[in-house]
Amino acid sequence: DAGVIQSPRHxxxxxxxxxxxxxxxxxxxxxxxxxxxxxxxGLELLxxxxxxxxxxxxxxxxxxxxxxxxxxxxxTLKIQPSEPxxxxxxxxxxxGPREQYFGPGTRLTVT
Amino acid sequence: xxxxxxxxxxxxVPEGATVAFNCTYSNSASQSFFWYRQDCRKExxxxxxxxxxxxxxxRFTAQLNRxxxxxxxxxxxxxxxxxxxxxxxxxxxxxxxxxxxxxKLIIKP
Numbered sequence: 001d002a003g004v005i006q007s008p009r010h011x012x013x014x015x016x017x018x019x020x021x022x023x024x025x026x027x028x029x030x031x032x033x034x035x036x037x038x039x040x041x042g043l044e045l046l047x048x049x050x051x052x053x054x055x056x057x058x059x060x061x062x063x064x065x066x067x068x069x070x071x072x073x074x075x076t077l078k079i080q081p082s083e084p085x086x087x088x089x090x091x092x093x094x095x096g097p098r099e100q101y102f103g104p105g106t107r108l109t110v111t
Numbered sequence: 112x113x114x115x116x117x118x119x120x121x122x123x124v125p126e127g128a129t130v131a132f133n134c135t136y137s138n139s140a141s142q143s144f145f146w147y148r149q150d151c152r153k154e155x156x157x158x159x160x161x162x163x164x165x166x167x168x169x170r171f172t173a174q175l176n177r178x179x180x181x182x183x184x185x186x187x188x189x190x191x192x193x194x195x196x197x198x199x200x201x202x203x204x205x206x207x208x209x210x211x212x213x214x215k216l217i218i219k220p
Contacts, residue, residue: 031206042210042211042212043155043210045207045208045210048207055205056205056207089152091154091155095206097206098143098160098202098206099145099157099160100145100157100208101157102154102155102156103154104153104154105153105154107152
């Protein structure tokens with residue numbers, strides 16, 4: 001198995017632009033998690049899905065953030081409009097259901 | 112009280128030595144526990160799962176004390192490649208992982 005796949009690996013964008021992060025979970029896993037990591041706040045859970053349904057989005061910072069999982073093999077995290085404080089590494093992880101396996105992350109820089 | 116408490120370190124340890132990390136957790140309902148390692152600028156990687164009193168995998172041994180809400184990780188014959196941050200991660204009843212800041216380990220030649 002290729003593991004969890006994320007794209008892009010790096011994204012540099014200007015404040016106000018829309019950013020879309022993509023994730024392909026491990027085949028057969030029915031849980032998908034989106035995390036954000038910064039030096040100041042550590043690893044934070046943003047939202048997670050079970051069988052493509054959002055279960056808990058209480059970690060999503062504000063309405064500028066949205067996440068979708070249209071099918072079992074694909075999820076997106078969108079930020080619109082982006083702000084400099086959104087700069088972080090965004091990880092996607094999948095599980096079935098206990099052990100979570102992480103993708104390589106997307107390093108987002110908003111200038 | 113924090114949900115997960117670990118000594119942030121860094122632990123500076125000579126190559127070949129044995130090192131132990133300790134972790135306490137506050138959620139007494141947690142049934143599953145994990146140790147992850149994270150290298151600088153990389154994703155967390157699952158090192159070991161702990162469902163009963165402990166687990167052993169090669170040079171790595173984890174022990175769980177539910178009464179004291181305490182988990183430990185022992186690394187024997189440490190290698191330079193063991194340098195990383197080690198995260199003790201309990202799971203709650205909703206399959207969510209409870210993340211702390213971890214312990215930084217530096218193995219010196």
